[in-house]
Amino acid sequence: MLSPSRPRPLSVSAGLTLLVALLLTLPAHAQKQPGYQGPFALTNAQVIVAPGDTLDRGTVVVQGDSIAAVGPDVSVPSDAQAFDLSGQRVYPGFIDSGTHLGLAEIGSLPETQDFNEVGNLTAHMNALAAVNPSTVHVPTTRVHGITSVITEPENGILPGTSALIGLHGYTPEQMHLGDVTLTKLNFPSVGRQGPSDDRSPETIQTEAEKALSKLNELWSEAKRYARIDSAVAEQPEARRQPEFVPAMEGLLPVIRGEQPLMISANAAADISTALDWAEERGVLDQVILSGALEGWRVADEIATADVPVLVGSIMQPPSRESDRYDKAYRTPALLHDAGVTVALRSGKTENVRNLVFHAGFAAAHGLGKTEALRAITTNPARIFGVADQVGTIEAGKRANLFVANGDPLQPATDVQHLFIDGYKLPLENRATKLYDEFLNRNPGLTK
C-alpha cells in the first residue's frame, strides 16, 4: 500500500486528490515506514482545543512528538507537511479508561490471554509486561481517534497493576504513557457475578464479608511489610530485610501513597463499602473507582468522597431487572450531575473502538456532548495525572490528535488523519485491508 491514508472507494476522486497531494509532499522515508514524524501543519481546520473550547478556523503545528503551536494564525514552518483541512475537525486523541487491549488476542484461546493470572493476590503482576504492541487490535482501535487506553489485569482481589498505553510503539516501554501505573483492587462484591451466579443472598453476603475481612487483614500486613521495608532502608546494614513477599512488594507504592489505587466496584453497596474502607485506611485520595455500574445509586457519597469514576461499560443492560432500561446509559450523567468527575471505559479488548459510541450514548442520555467528550479526553487525563501531556490540543502537549470529517462520535463520520506522539499513522488495519481486497473480489464468480 502506498498511501498512509486509505482512499475510500465511494469518495474516489477526493481520495485520489489527497493521494496525489501526499505523494508530492512525502519525505522519501515516509513511503516505506507506516508511521513517520513531521513537522506537520494542519491548516484551516476547526480545532477542538478541548471539549467546550473550539477554534473555528485555525492551524495546529506538530513538531517531533509534540504540538508546537495552535491558533487562528500560527505561522507554518517551511519544512512542514501541510494539510488543508477546510471543513474538517481536529480533535485531541481519545482515552479509554479501562480495557484489556494488548493483553489478549483471541477470546476462546486461553494461550492468547494474558490478563488473568492464577491466584487472588497477585499485586506484583504488571499488565504492561504482557502488552503485545503488535496485536491486531491496536490498528483497528486507533483509527477511531482512540490514542491511548488503560489496559488492566483482571483476576483475583488484587490482580496487579494497570497501565496507560499509547497506541503506537514497538515496545511496551515506548507505549507506556506518562508512566501511569495503577494498582487494581477488585473490591469484594455483594453483587451477583453474572447470570449464572445462583448463590443465595445469604451466601453472597457471607462470602463478601469473609473476603472483606481477609482484605483488611491483608492490608494491615502490607502496611507492616512497608514499615519494615522502610525501616530497613534507613539502616540497611543494621537491619535485616523482610522475607520477600512478591505481592506485598507489589503493594508498596500504593501503601506509600505513591500510586493510585483503582478500585473496581459495581454494586451500590460495594461502592459505599469501598469508600468507607479507603477512608479508614487513609487512601481515599489515591482512589479511582472503576466500573461503578450502580454508582448512580450512591452518587452523593462518591461526590462527597471526591473520588473520580471510570464508568463502564455503559453499553449493557442495567444491573437489576427492576431498573429502568436506560440506567446504564444514564449512569455517567447521573454521576456528573451529582458532582463526580467521570471518565468512560469500554471494558473491551478487540472492540475498544466502540468507546466513541459509548460516549455518544452517554451524551444522548443526559451527559451532553461536551461532557461526553471530556469523559474521554480531559477528565481521564486529569484523573491519571497526565493532563500536562494529553487530553487537549495545546502547545507543548504530546501530539495525540486526529482529523475527522464530522462529529467523531457519529457512526457516519470518518477519521481522516491520525497522529500519536507526533507520528502520522496509516489508517490501515485488518478490517480495511480485507475490505479493500474483497469489495470487488478478483476473480469474482468465474475465473
Add this chain to the structure above:
Amino acid sequence: MTASTFRRYGLGLLGLVLLVLPSRLCAQDYEVPTVTDTYALQNARVVQAPGQVLESATVVVRDGVIEAVGDDAEVPYDARTIEADSLVVYAGFIDGFSHAGVEMPDTEDEDVEDPGNPPPDAAGIQPDRSVRPFLSPEESDLKSLREAGFTLGHVAPEGQMLPGASAHVFYGGETADDMVLETSPTLFAQLQTANGYVYPATDMAVIAQMRQLFREAERRQQLDAAYERDPTGRSQPPQDPEHSALFPVLDGETPLAFYADEALSLHRILALHQELDFPLVLAGLGEGHELVSTLQGVDAPFFLTLDLPEEPTRSSGPDTTMADTTSAPSQYYSPEFKAPSYETVAEEEANLELRHAMERQAYLKTAATLHEAGLTFGFTTREADPGDVRSTLRTMIEQGLPEETALAALTTRPAAQLGLDNRLGTVEEGKIANLVVTDGPYFGEGTSVQHVFVDGRLYDYSSDGGDTGEVSGDVSAVLGTWSYTLETPQGDLSGEVTIEGGPSGLDGTFTGPQGDEQPLRSVSFDGTTLSFTVDSPQGGSVSVSVTVEGDTFDGSASTSGGSFPISGERTSSPNATQK
C-alpha cells in the same frame, strides 16, 4: 422434599440407630392385639359432606365399610365404642396427587453409552412401570399425611418424563397389598429431563419426545389392528412395553397425570394436551393464578398444591428489613414508580419490597382466585410439608377460599375427580370407612386430629396429647438451632436439632447426618430438661432427654434397644436470627 431425601439415602440416622441394635432382645415394645374391627363413634358431630351436618349422630364402621350413619344408628354388640360427644367426624381426605408411600429403588448414575440416543430407562421413558411394586406401608410421609387427615391418594412413582402408572392408594395398611384400592388409573408424566447430559436434556426435547412416542404408538396401534384383522403375509408389528403402555392413553381410557407448578410448564403441558389430545389430569398449579382464563377452557381434573411460598429470609442491611407488609401490601405499592437519581433510591427499594410482598400474596390467594373463576379443584400434597397442611389451608381460607370449598377440595371433589365418588368422599352408609375424627372444626386453630380411619383401620392419636409436650420455664433457653453429636458403637453421628415455638408449646425438626429431616414429637421442657421423640422412617422411634445448660446440652437418646449419649451445642438462637 423430605420424603424424597429419605428415599435417596435409604437409611437415615434413626434407621441406623435402630438397626444396629438387637431390638428383639429387649422386648418392652409389643403390640396389643386388636379384638374387633368394628367401631362405633357415638354422639359425634358428623360432617357427612361439606354443608351437610348431623349434629349428634353415631357412625358405625365394620369390615372397612361405613355400616350406618345417623342419630338412630345402633351400636353393634361387637363394636369398640368411641365416645365422640365432643368430636367431629369428616370423610377421610383424598390426596389428588403424591408420591406418598413410594420408595423408589436407588438408581445408580450409569454411563449411557450414546447419550444422544439412550435406552428408554435412561431417557426417563418408563410408562410401562407401575407404582405398585414401590409401595411400602412404612414410608414416613404416609404417616405424617395420615395424621393430617389424608386417607387415600392418587399416588405415582417417581422418575423423569414418564415414570409409570399410578394407583389409588390407602394411606395406611399393614402391607402394600392392603394399600391398593385401584391400579393404573393414570400414567404419570412431567416435563422432566433425563439425568445428566442425556437426551432429552431440555424441556423442548421432552416435549418432542412426547410427540414422538405418541405418534409412533399410534402407528403401532394401527399396525396391531391390521395384523389382528389378517396376519397372513404381514410381518409381526414391532412391540415394546413403552409404546404399548400408551395405547390406553391413545384410546382415551387412561389420562396422563401431569404435575407442574410453574406457569410456563403449565402452558407447555396444556399446549401438548391440545396438540396430542390425550385425557389429562393436572396437579400442582402453584402458579395457576397466572393462567386462570386458560385453565377455564381445559377439561381436566385439577389438584392444587398445598405448598405456599415462604417469606424470604433477608440478608442483613438496613434497607431490606422494613417491608414486613404482607397484611395489606397493595395499598402502598406504586407501579408507576421511577427512580431518577440517588435521592430516590431508598423509596425505590421500599416500593420494590412491597411488590415482592404483593406478589407473594397472589400465591397465597391462588386457591381463592381459582375458586372465584369457577374452577373446581382438589389438593395435592406432593410438594407440601404434611405438618403445614392445616396452616396452609387456613391461609387459603383467610385469603378468600370458602371453608366449605376447602373441605370439598379435600373430600367430595377429589373423590369425583378420581372417579371414586361411589366409594369415597362422604360419610355415608356403604362408603369405604375412611374417616377423620377431630376435637373441633378441622380448620380451627387449636384443633387436633384424634382418630383416622383408613379402610376401616383405626389410627388413634387421642393419647398423644396432641403433638406437644408440657412446657414450662423460660423457653428461650432452648429455642434455636443446636448441633448434636450422638455416640454410637458405630461411631459418632452428628446433625442438627431445631426447637421452635413458645410457652404454649414447642416443636421442631431433627436433621440426621445425611441431611434428612424429621419432625419432633412431644417436645417438653421444664426449664432445664428438654425431651422429645423422633420417629424413624424405618419404624420405631427414639426418645431424647437432655439437660440444657446455657448453650450446651447433655443427655441420652433411647430406642427400644438401649440408649446412647447425646450432647449438643446451640449454633443460633432466635435472638440472633431475628432482627
Add this chain to the structure above:
Amino acid sequence: MLSAFPSRFCFALGVLTAALLVATPLQAQDQLRGDAPDDWLIQDATVLTVTDGTIENGDILVRDGDIAQVGRDLSAPSGVETYDASGEYVMPGIVEAHQHMAISNVNEATNPVTAEVGVGDVLTPYDVGIYRALAGGVTTAHVMHGSANPIGGRNETIKLRYGVTNPDRLQMDDAPRTIKFALGENPTGLYGQGRDQVPRTRMGVEQVIRTALTKAQRYTEAKQAYQSGDRARPPAHSERMEVLAGVLRGDILVQTHGYRADEMLMLMDVFEDFGIQDLVFHHANEGFKIAPELAAFGDNGAGATVFSDWWSYKFEVYYSTAYNAAVLTENGVNASINSDIPGEQRDLYLQAAKTQRYGDLSATQALRLITLNPARQLGIADRVGSIEEGKAADLAIFSEHPLSVYTKPQRTYVDGVVRFDHEQDPDDMRLRVDPEGTVALARDGWSRHAAHSCLKGVTQLRATKNGVTLENTGR
C-alpha cells in the same frame, strides 16, 4: 424511611396496582397493555419507509394493528388516538434475525441432529429482555436454537408483545418455520473435542448433515411408497425425519450458524445436491470472502446475517472485517445485522449505523439491514420490515434519525399497540417477581463470555496443558 412512604401514595393507586399486578384472572392474558388501543394516527414525523423513501412531516394511520395509510395531512377518524411525532423519526420496527432471549432452553446438546426439538415449545413471555429489546425499537425477533449441533432444533419468529403471559401469544402468525444448522468450531468442539464423537472436523460436520438429509429422503420415499401401496406399512414414525423432510420440501427455512468461507461453500454444495433453495448464513464472518457465491446461490441467493463489528472472540472470527455487511450488500447479498446475545439486542440501530463508517452504506441501505432484509431472510417481509400500507403497524419512533448516535427510542408499536413508551413507562417493567425472593441483587459486571448463549446448555470446553477438557456449566 418507610414511615414517610405510605402517605405519599394514595389508596387509589393501590387499587390500580392490584389490577395491574395481581392480575385478575380474566385479564391475565396481557398484564401491561390489555386494553391498549391499536388504532393510531402518528402525525408530523419524518417517516423512513425503507422501501419508498422518506416522507417529511408524514403521517401514519394505524387501524386494527395494521398500517392503513401512509402519507401527509391524514386526518384521524373518530376514536383513533393521535400521537404528535413532530421532530421525531419513525422507522419500521426492527427485526432481529438472531436472538436467544425469551426461551427457556437454547441447546439440546446431546445429539448432533435434533431437528425434532423447537424453541417455540419453550417460549418465556416473562423475559424482561423482551421489553429491553422494545426499548431499542425491536418488534420482531427470530429466537433460535443454539449452535451446538450440526442440525439443531427449530427456531421461532416472535413478535415482542411484552405483557402477554401466554407464550403462544408471542408467536408470529404465519411466519414460516425455520431450523438451525451449525458449522465449525461449536459442533466440532462439543462433540469431537469434548466427547470424542463425530464431528471433530469440518469434514465430519458435512457428513453428519449429508447423512441426516439422506435419511430424510429415504424416510420420505418410504412414506410415499406406503401411501401408494408399494410398501406394506409406513416407516417407524420419526419426528426428526418429519422435520428434515420439511426442510427437503422447502417448507422449513434453514438458518445456518457458520463463520468460515469454506464451510459456507461446503453447505451450499450440500444443499445444491439436495435441491434445498432457502439458506441464510448466520454470523458469516467470512461472508465477505464469498459474497459472489452467496449472491449466486440457488434461485434467490443465500442470505447472510452478521454482527456489525464483533470479532476475535474465537479463532474462526480472527480474520474478520467490520466492513462485512457493506461488502455483502454491495455484492448483492441479502444481508442483515443481528445481535445474538440477550442483553445486546437493544442498540441494533447503532449497529446498523456502523455500516456508514465501515463501508459508507446509504441510510436506507443501513436501515434495511435491520428491517426489510432480515424480514426477507425469515420469510415475513410481506408483513413486516417496512412502512407500507397493509403491513403490521410495527413502528419504532426515535427522537433523532435512528442512525445518529444521539438518538433515543421514544415509542415502539407492535401490531399498533404501544409496547414501549420512553415517557410513560415506569422503571420496573418485570411481569412478575419471585415470591420467595428479596429485591433483586445487583449484578456485578457482565462478561460477554458468560452471556454468549449460542452455546448455552453446553459443557464448556477448556484447554489445559493436559489437553482439552469439558466443564459442565449446568443447563
